[in-house]
Amino acid sequence: MRHAQGPLLTIDVADRTASTEPIDDRLDEFVGGRGLNTSLAYDRIPFDADPLGPENRLYFSTGPMQYSTTSYTGRMAATGLSPLTNGLLSSNAGGFLSRNFTGAGYAAVEIVGESDELLAVHVREIGDDGEPTVEFEPVPDLAEAEVSAVSDRFAESRDLSPEHVACVGPAGENGVRFASIMTSDTRAFGRGGLGAVLGAKGVKALTFDGDADAAIDIDWPDDAGEVHREAATSDSIMKRQGTTSVTELANEVDALPSYYFSETSFEGAEGISGDRVEEKKYKKGTCSSCAFACKLPTRDEETGVETEGPEFETVMAFGSNAGVDDVVDVMRANELCDELGMDTISCGDVVSMFLESEAEFGNATLVRSLVEQIAYREGVGDKLAEGIHRAHEEFGADDWTVKGMAFSGHDGRTLNGQGLGFATSNRGADHMYGEFYPYEYPLVDKDQALDPTGLEGKPPKLVEKENRNAVLDSAVICKFSRGTVTDDRLASLLDADYDDLLALGARVVELERGFNNARGFDRADDTVPYADAIDGFEDGLSEYYAIRGWNDDGTVSGYADGDRETLGDGLGERGGVAGDD
Structure with a gap:
């Protein structure tokens, strides 16, 4: 079975140490990515650990497909104990980080401990002596910096593009339970709050760089080339509209959550549809090595807002579920979440809960204000940052979560x-x-x-x-x-x-x-x-x-x-x- 290659790199941010150990047997069994991370987390995270405490551990890894150049492989996995669900959780993000991660030569990276000052951790290619090359850089000046500012800092000081960086925004530092780890500025390890885990460890950013993957020689079958060709020649509507291509279908069949889940269709769906998103798309967007190119770089000329997306789930959370029917307003909320480092689904849903409690559905200005308050835990945002499950009673709302995680779209009442x-x-x-x-x-x-x-x-x-x-x-x-x-x-x-x-x-x-x-x-x-x-x-x-x-x-x-x-x-x-x- 093909699997990821290289040792496990353990980085202790409390002691500022780094060490490696072989994990070949584990790779043979679990391949890489989520499987590898889960097996490591199962063995090493205490069952009674506090998700935001030093006992929690955070794992990053790729799989064997990141050594190929075929489509659909520009992703990597992160795993840890979720501060949102209180259970073990894996997330994955697209973009371009995965190739830079594999270039450093590790199958997986484990972050342990808790730093007493804000750090950036720089991981480079394994040295000729087989020892890890890891630098710990105090970055007090980046406290509560937005995601693009973190990227700008390392582009200037270390000549590293955003594709080398995984970081948290203000939300991760402030322990927002659905904070994301961001990479390539707009791609997220989202949903379960792993950004809050990284922030609790005092780590603002991780960077990866190296060429070790160039020495890895894998004989790929013809299927790899066929997958790439089919991705390139596909006429899928997702190449134009991403996942928002399903918005109007979901609405037609009553599977589009709306008005904080009180309804399953939205009369304003046309204004946040795939067609509206496609109108704002100004260039192609993709992940590393992928010819499918389904990403959505969008721009509104009138307001100047520019973002990547929104995808369907964001359209649901900040659109129909919030009673907002203008795609530009959804784009603004999407951009804010990316800069502040938050999962758009959980954030949009908890904002929608608050809108219901205040009879303010459709108030896009209030939506943006709430997003910022949540990231900085200011005012009512401090409670909303805890997520729906922990906050709903205070606002007299129903608990629209499973295991503490807010619902995405594709409503199960119909499907x-x-x-x-x-x-x-x-x-x-x-x-x-x-x-x-x-x-x-x-x-x-x-x-x-x-x-x-x-x-x-x-x-x-x-x-x-x-x-x-x-x-x-x-x-x-x-x-x-x-x-x-x-x-x-x-x-x-x-x-x-x-x-x-x-x-x-x-x-x-x-x-x-x-x-x-x-x-x-x-x-x-x-x-x-x-x-x-x-x-x-x-x-x-x-x-x-x-x-x-x-x-x-x-x-x-x-x-x-x-x-x-x-x-x-x-x-x-x-x-x-x-x-x-």
């Missing part, structure tokens, strides 16, 4: 399989964990489409999708490769049997689940606010557990002991692949 997917996701209410919605709109061929109503026959497919996505996140391959990186091609690219890959994915999912079980998660956390409205929800959930070989209370056997050896015994060996008995 019932996606609703179950939100519930089972170890990450929380994130649409990309199980990514079931394409089958229910549908966005796939007719022979693959599923009736969106009910859950009959869907749990096996959801298990398969979660497992496959765990493999993609370990490889690391963009999920927009759907239809191009087929099952056969995925197996060929990773030089593995496809069923073995699904078993790998099942093990990753189960390690996440076991870790979270040890922190108190169980079936009670695997639900959605509208579970009663989904026909057969509880039966579907039990079927899902049975396929995975878990207990009917949503736990992995052995979790209650809180002992790693006991908890780890047999993980991934109970099945967990759709179709197993």
Whole structure:
């Protein structure tokens, strides 16, 4: 099986030390990316760690595909204990950082401890003596600096472009529970608040540089070239509109959350549609080595606002869910979140919650003010920075979260399989964990489409999708490769049997689940606010557990002991692949 290469680099920001250790056996088993990170986190983060304390650890890694030059591979993974969900969480970001990371020669980087002053940590290529080259630079002048200012600083002082930098904005330093780690200025390790973890460690920025990957010689199959050619020649609407191409479809089928989830369609959808975003797009945008080029550099000439995006989820959170029907207003909110370092979905949703409490839907000026207040924890922003789950009661609002994470789009009240997917996701209410919605709109061929109503026959497919996505996140391959990186091609690219890959994915999912079980998660956390409205929800959930070989209370056997050896015994060996008995 092809896997990432190189040692693990451990950086202790408290002691200002760096060391390496070989992890070849672990790479053989977990490939890279999310799988590698999860296995390391499972073994090394205490089950009772405070997500914002020094015991938490943060992992960055790439996978074998970052040694190729094929499309859909300009991504990398980050993993840690989430301050938003209180569980183990992995996120990945696109852009160009991944190639610079692999150039330094490490399979993974582990950040441990907590600095007593604000630092930038500069990682360079492994020295000729095999020792790591890591520099710790105090950066007190960058306190609460916005993301682009951090990039400007290292471009000037170290001749490093934003593609070499991963950093936090003011939100990460101020412990906003949905703060992102930003790279390439506008790409985010989003959703679960890993930016707050990095900020709590006193790290403003990490930079990566080196040419070690040039010495890595991998014989790639013809499939790699075919994937790249198909990405280049595809006429997908996503090349023009990104994920906003689904906005009006979601609205038509009643799957577009609106007015803080009180409705499932929005009368102003046309004003925030893919067509409106395409009108503002002024050039092509892509990630490293990718010919699909689905990114959205946008500009509004009248106001001067310039950003990348918004993508569909941001259009939902800051558009329909906030009652805002002007794409330029959504662009402004998107730009603010990128500069301040926050996840646009969680931020937009919590802002929408506040708008509901104040009867201020549609007030785009207030939206922008709230975004800034959240990042700096000023005024009401201090409470909103805690996220919906921790703040909703104070504002008299319903708790629209799963495991503490705010909902993305593709409403599960209409797309019932996606609703179950939100519930089972170890990450929380994130649409990309199980990514079931394409089958229910549908966005796939007719022979693959599923009736969106009910859950009959869907749990096996959801298990398969979660497992496959765990493999993609370990490889690391963009999920927009759907239809191009087929099952056969995925197996060929990773030089593995496809069923073995699904078993790998099942093990990753189960390690996440076991870790979270040890922190108190169980079936009670695997639900959605509208579970009663989904026909057969509880039966579907039990079927899902049975396929995975878990207990009917949503736990992995052995979790209650809180002992790693006991908890780890047999993980991934109970099945967990759709179709197993």
